[in-house]
Amino acid sequence: MQILLIEDDLETARFLCKALGESGHNVDHSDDGEIGLQYGLKKEYDVLIIDRMLPNRDGLSIIETLRQNEINTPVLILSALDKVDERVKGLKSGGDDYLTKPFALSELQARIEVLMRRHGSGTENSELKVGDLLLERMSQKVSRSGVDIQLVPREYRLLEYLMRHKGQVVTRTMLLENVWDYHFDPGTNVIDVHMSRLRSKIDKDFDETLLQTIRGAGYMITDGA
Amino acid sequence: MALNRLFKTTAFRLSAVYLLVIILASIAVGTYTGWKTNALLTQQLVEVITAEVKGLAEQYRQGGSSRLAATIATRSRKPGNSLYFFGTQAGRKIAGSLSRIPTELRQVNRGAQFSYIWQQDQKREKRNAVGIPFRVDGGLVLIVGRDIEDQLNFIYTARKMFFIGLGLLAAFGLGTGLWVSRNLLNRINQISETSKSIMAGDLSERIPINGSNDELDQLSANLNNMLTKIESLMSGMREVTDNIAHDLKTPINRIRIKAEEALIDPHGEKAQVAALQGTIEEADNLIKTFNALLKIARLEAGADNEQKDIVDLSQVMEEVAELYEPVIDDEGMELKLSISENLTILADRQLISQAITNVIDNALKYGRGDLKAKDHKNIIELMVRQNNQYVEIHIADNGEGITEENKKRVFRRFVRLEESRSKPGSGLGLSMVGAVINAYKGAIRLEDNEPGLRVIMRFPIHPIPQLASA
Numbered sequence: 001m002q003i004l005l006i007e008d009d010l011e012t013a014r015f016l017c018k019a020l021g022e023s024g025h026n027v028d029h030s031d032d033g034e035i036g037l038q039y040g041l042k043k044e045y046d047v048l049i050i051d052r053m054l055p056n057r058d059g060l061s062i063i064e065t066l067r068q069n070e071i072n073t074p075v076l077i078l079s080a081l082d083k084v085d086e087r088v089k090g091l092k093s094g095g096d097d098y099l100t101k102p103f104a105l106s107e108l109q110a111r112i113e114v115l116m117r118r119h120g121s122g123t124e125n126s127e128l129k130v131g132d133l134l135l136e137r138m139s140q141k142v143s144r145s146g147v148d149i150q151l152v153p154r155e156y157r158l159l160e161y162l163m164r165h166k167g168q169v170v171t172r173t174m175l176l177e178n179v180w181d182y183h184f185d186p187g188t189n190v191i192d193v194h195m196s197r198l199r200s201k202i203d204k205d206f207d208e209t210l211l212q213t214i215r216g217a218g219y220m221i222t223d224g225a
Numbered sequence: 226m227a228l229n230r231l232f233k234t235t236a237f238r239l240s241a242v243y244l245l246v247i248i249l250a251s252i253a254v255g256t257y258t259g260w261k262t263n264a265l266l267t268q269q270l271v272e273v274i275t276a277e278v279k280g281l282a283e284q285y286r287q288g289g290s291s292r293l294a295a296t297i298a299t300r301s302r303k304p305g306n307s308l309y310f311f312g313t314q315a316g317r318k319i320a321g322s323l324s325r326i327p328t329e330l331r332q333v334n335r336g337a338q339f340s341y342i343w344q345q346d347q348k349r350e351k352r353n354a355v356g357i358p359f360r361v362d363g364g365l366v367l368i369v370g371r372d373i374e375d376q377l378n379f380i381y382t383a384r385k386m387f388f389i390g391l392g393l394l395a396a397f398g399l400g401t402g403l404w405v406s407r408n409l410l411n412r413i414n415q416i417s418e419t420s421k422s423i424m425a426g427d428l429s430e431r432i433p434i435n436g437s438n439d440e441l442d443q444l445s446a447n448l449n450n451m452l453t454k455i456e457s458l459m460s461g462m463r464e465v466t467d468n469i470a471h472d473l474k475t476p477i478n479r480i481r482i483k484a485e486e487a488l489i490d491p492h493g494e495k496a497q498v499a500a501l502q503g504t505i506e507e508a509d510n511l512i513k514t515f516n517a518l519l520k521i522a523r524l525e526a527g528a529d530n531e532q533k534d535i536v537d538l539s540q541v542m543e544e545v546a547e548l549y550e551p552v553i554d555d556e557g558m559e560l561k562l563s564i565s566e567n568l569t570i571l572a573d574r575q576l577i578s579q580a581i582t583n584v585i586d587n588a589l590k591y592g593r594g595d596l597k598a599k600d601h602k603n604i605i606e607l608m609v610r611q612n613n614q615y616v617e618i619h620i621a622d623n624g625e626g627i628t629e630e631n632k633k634r635v636f637r638r639f640v641r642l643e644e645s646r647s648k649p650g651s652g653l654g655l656s657m658v659g660a661v662i663n664a665y666k667g668a669i670r671l672e673d674n675e676p677g678l679r680v681i682m683r684f685p686i687h688p689i690p691q692l693a694s695a
Contacts, residue, residue, distance in 0.1 A: 082516065083523070084575050085532050102512050104505075154547055180548060183575050185513065186582040193551040216502070 001046040001116060005029045006036030006062065007078065008054050012101075016049070019105055020112075033057030040066050045073050047115050049108075052079035052090070060093040067094040074115035078103070084183055106217035110169040117168065128163040130210055131223030133202060135163055144202060154179070155198050162211070162221040171218035195219055236409045240402025247398070248391055255387045259380065266376055267355075271336065274357055274369050277307065281367065290365060294320040297367075308341070308354055308370040311361075323368065330358050330368060339370070353377055412441050416448070428456045461637060468639035469518075472652065473511065480507045510651075517653040521638065524576070524660035532573045533665075535689055538616050539568050542609045545581050549589075556589060558603040565609055568616040571687040572665040580661040583654040584620045584680050590650065591643070592622025594676055606679075615683040623677035632671045658682075 003020055007013045008031045017027045028043070030036035033054035040048060040062065048066075052059035063075050074097075077090040082100040090098045096118075097111050128135040132145045140156055142149045151159065157179050162170055172191045176182045199211045212220050231237055285293040297309045301322040309321035316326050327339035336357035343352045356370025412435070419432045431452065432445040487500035542564050553560045570577075588605050608619035627635060627642065634640050636659040639652040662669045667684040 082519075084573065104509070180544065182548075182578060184579045184582075186548065186579075186586065190548050190552050193555050194548075197551050 001025045002044065003027045003047050003049065003112070004036070004039055004043070004045045005049045006033065006040075006054060006059070007031065007049070007051045009051070015105075016108070019109075023109065031055070033059070033062055037062045037065055040071065040073075041069060047112050048073050048075045049078055049112070050075055050095075052077060052081055052086075060090065060095075063094040074118060076108075076111055076115060078108075087183065104171075106169070106214075107171050107173060110171045110174060110218060113168045114165055114170075114174070117165070128160065128166075130163055130166045130221050131208060132206075133163070133210055133221075135160060142202075144206060147205075149201055151198075151201060154194070155201065158194060158198055159202070159221075162219065165221075167220065167222050169214050169217050169220050174218070231403060231406055231410060234406040234410050236406035237402050240398065240405065244395060244398035244402065248395060251387075251391055251394070259384065259387075263380065266373075270355055270371055270373065271357075274336070274355075274371060277369050278357070278359060278367075281369070285361065290319075290361065290363060293361070293367070297321050306372040306375075308356060308368075308372060310356075310366075310368040310370075312366060314360075314364055314366050319365070321368070323370070326358075326366065326368065327354075327356065330356055338373070343372075343374075409441075416441075416445060423452065428452065428459060465638045468652075472639045473514065476507050476511050476514075480504050480511075483507065514651045514653065517651060517657055518638070521653065521657050521660045524657075524664045533571050534573065535569050535687055536572045536574045536577055537567065537569050538577070538618065538684070539564050539566050539609050541574060541578055542581065542607060542618065545578055545585065546607050549582070549585055552589065553605055556603075558589070558592070558605055561604050561606040563606075563608045563610070565611060568609055568611055569687055569689055570616055570665065570684040572661075572684065576661050576664070580658045580682070581618065581620070583658050584682075587654060588620060588622040588624070588678070592624035592677060594623045594625070611686065612683065614686055616686055618682045619679060620682075621674045621677060621679035623674060626673055626676055626678045627671060635671070636669075 001024075003025045005013060005016055005020075005027055007016070007029065010031060013029050013031065017029055020027050028039055028045075030039055031054075034056040036050070036054070037057060050059045050062055054062075059077060059079070063077075066073070066075075075095045077095040077098045078101060079086070079090065079098070080101045087098045087100075096115055099108060099111060126137050128137070133142070134144070135142050135156075137160075142151055142156065142159060158175065161175065161179055173185070175191055176185070195211070195213075199209075203209050203211055208223075210221050210223060212222065214220050281293060281296065284296045288295075294311055297311045297320040300307060301309050301320065308323050310318060310323040310326060311320045312318040312326070318324060323341055327341055329337050329339035336355060338353060338355050340351055340353050343350050352372055352374040354370045354372045354374070356368050359367045359369070361367050416432050419430050422430050431449045434442050434445050434449070436442070483500045483504045487497045487504075490496040490500065546560065546562055546564075550560055585605065585607070592605060593603055594601055604621075604623055606619065606621040608617075608621075610617050610619075631642055635642065635655045638656045640656075641650060641652040659669065661667075662682060662684075665684055667682055669683075670681040672679040672681060
């Protein structure tokens, strides 16, 4: 996968280039807003990671210019500006996700994976399937090997989000943001308790465990294949 | 020098201006009254003289010059203010109390003021009078006049009294002005002396209040209140700085220890990985603490910078309850919910949700009561209800509660009542709650839940604007 990183903090950039390179991505890096924009306009990428405060051209202006030129590559905004309205501004300008600094590498990687797949997978399916687990969107029914599983609405939304991103690591922050729309961190490990409830409903009576905890990162639903 | 300052005071200048206006007005009134009185007296004189002349003209018509002369001679002998002269134009007197034609009346043919010599027994004095000359057939002249010396004296005395009065008024007015300004200046001096010593660093100083409850007293009281507020903010700041030094140094030191340990650990890679994971965890906690501090500072800096939308508190509470229900259940506690629907306020959903979760977190951590007590069940109660013009949120537990003296402290940054600090937490949770409450014009109360703590937050209701129904 081709990734463009526009980031003026060289230490962060060096770390990201190394880590993303080790995950098998090709990373181009620019520490200048104007030069970075030229890269983005000329070359085709799978994901763009753009800092907000950059020399010569700020991140939001880069994204707007790219969108005006009909370049719809997913953009992850990386910024130290963490107020809710800054996030809204970032997403309005055309960003697809917003991650505030300082961040955990696992968080960034999980989000990049999600962005890449979203770009690749076209329309949303009416059914989601992971192994023998089936989620029907129209009727909001969930079953495993033909056995109905009763979920409360929030559990359904949690599972739906996980299944939409099957095979990808989903972090606790991503779940809080996307399932609860909370952009803060509730102190206690509320997400873990929700996940263990969900797990007991979908995995308890079956041999194969679909919902896995990824240590230090988050959760992933996968059929193991 | 001091007098110079006194003259420059607003109070003195104001009284000087008032005084000047009053003096000018008095002069105007005095002049007008004097002029009017004089005119009136003159008119009376003219009338008296005219009446007298009419009588004399009658005598003349009846008996000619000789009768006129006789009448004048008779009248001249009577005491009074009337003056007569009857004689030839050359000045030879036939009859009258005046010995000659006054020089002032010689050339004119109309009334004028003149002076004459008044003589009685051995006394002689020069007096003023007014007279009108008339020509009588046969080259004779008749002058009828009245003595006005007493009248002039009266006017002179009145004028003198008037100016003495004005002088007294000016002196008294200026004196009062100076006295008032000196008093005012003294009190303002006290205020500025106090502010000087405050600027020098002594925030405990207060401006004296003399109890008169006038504007200066009120101003002083307000300034004192402001000082109290600043003092408490300052001491809060000092405490925060001390606490930051302590609460941030400790985790940084732990990070350092972990890194050092990893370097010298003989168990190799595995121990190093564990140490590094610990380091990251500590760093993450530090970041969380910093983020919370920043958020609080931003909220305190001004709520106007924060987003404000109409937020359905009932819905917010339902969502939070739904988020926490499994955790509360796992902790072996019971969740009691009572939410009135559709109660909206003006706030930011994220911040309000976070404030509520912070309080619920505390209830989870410290809301455990005495488990040995019979039939004890730990209950966390969440309530949203309307109370007059406010929406009230109750978050109650039946744990140990908070003592009265600690109730104020818990909102300060880094204050943790649990001194051992065995449970995770930054000591910023309730500070953040307090900042959110302030930002959205709310209020918070900590009440005894008998047993336990009942946190009551309230915000002004902000109804959704309704479209006029058809």
